Amino acid sequence: MQTVAVIGGGISGLAAAYRLVTSGQDVEVVVLEASDHVGGIVRTEHVDGFTIDGGPDSFLSMKPRGIGLARELGLEDRLQWTNEANRGSFLYRKGALHPLPEGLTGLIPTKLAPMVKTPLVSPRGKARMALDFVLPPRMGDGDESLRAFISRRLGSEVFDNLIEPLMAGIYSGDGSQLSLAATFPQLRAGEKEHGGLIKGVLAGRKQQAMRAIGHQTQQGFVSFRAGMHELPDALKTVIETHGGVIKTGRRVARIDRLDDGRFVVAQDGENRAWSDLFDKVILAAPVRAQAELLQHLDADGARAMVEIPVASSAAILLGYRESTQARAPRNYGYLVPRIEQRPIKAVTWLSSKWDDRAPEGHFLVRGFIGRVGQQEVLQHSDDKLVGLVRQELLDVNAISGNPVVQRVYRLDEAMPQYTVGHLERVARLEAAMERVPGLAIAGNMLRGVGIPDIIAAGEAAADRLLRQEGHAGG
């Protein structure tokens, strides 16, 4: 019997534990979670008839392990797709909201007519974009920033006005720092293979559509009827049913490896401390905590982890009663480009995007605050953050009146930044795992931040340990 400690009970850690307990191998699994709940930044609250997701509100259906895991857990009937009747998103520019042009596939415009019509890009910017069809691909294989790449192919105006807010919606990051190779490698591959960015995306879209038909997969974003927490709840149930143990209120303070290859895992709880021995360990905590835990296991791994920058953000959720002054628009929401220099980066009309998120006669709104380079705004009090979102809603002439429910969720240092050179840091983390048998690293700091990616990363970490026989000394 092998004993495995999984450090962190967010989606990464739970996915790893799930894989271990359902592997059919003789493993004893203990998840050690610092807080009093599982799910990490996936948090759902039910307040006065509102279903409030304070972290992620959905995941991409195209990536296999999100939907795949939900199905394995018996959650197929619980999946909820976005409300098609209200489909559509907007972009804030110079005091007004403009529809996002249709056909933005994987960030890149692929339909001519909506791009010709949109006021979001000037005629000069549109002409520059068209050069993508004739400009030769870049020589050489080095990494470059997302902004450098898109500006090179489509022009900087298209990046700043259109692509930047879409990209920031995923990474909260600064496009002039984010690595193309670590975030959208398919764009560079498309450029190399097809000679241009738009041609590459069109070819990729065709292939994706063929695959989707083959798998009968609905496209787009998907959530759960009672909110995102259905996923960690179901994982917890299955892990425990298979004999796994989940201990909350256990912050892992330090991990050491003994000469015989086993790991000593020291933990703190409320007024107590524990120290347990395990054959193997999976690290699935957020990036800053992982860096500390790696310190006594592999110095270069710990350094690589420290070199990954992180961003914080806050989600402000406001529930309103519908009235003449307050009514949510019938679309999904809008994004605010960095060049507007506004504190709010996105507003989502959550109850227009998803059915049943608000009680009859009410609606639910979310404002996101905090991008890389504008983190100081997060030092404001909760009341001030609520005030900023309410002012934003007034400014776009959307909503006045008082909310009946308000919640502020702070997602501190929750988003690793895949800056230029990120893949080299990931390679160093992989080398650390090679040097320390029995250790595996999971989490959102590796090769994807989205929920399907981190499920895959958690499962890969479990598979890595399942392939290794015994502990190093055993």
Ligand SMILES: Cc1cc2nc3c(=O)[nH]c(=O)nc-3n(C[C@H](O)[C@H](O)[C@H](O)COP(=O)(O)OP(=O)(O)OC[C@H]3O[C@@H](n4cnc5c(N)ncnc54)[C@H](O)[C@@H]3O)c2cc1C
């Ligand atoms: C604001 C925001 C919105 C997002 N929206 C989406 C979205 O809509 N769709 C999508 O697919 N992705 C989204 N993401 C990304 C995705 O939600 C995250 O990447 C993912 O949930 C991270 O999961 P995790 O398990 O790796 O980490 P976490 O959720 O951070 O879990 C780590 C766990 O480790 C615990 N822990 C920390 N230190 C210790 C310790 N020393 N000992 C023991 N336990 C410890 C923590 O308490 C926590 O429970 C979003 C991210 C952010 C920040």
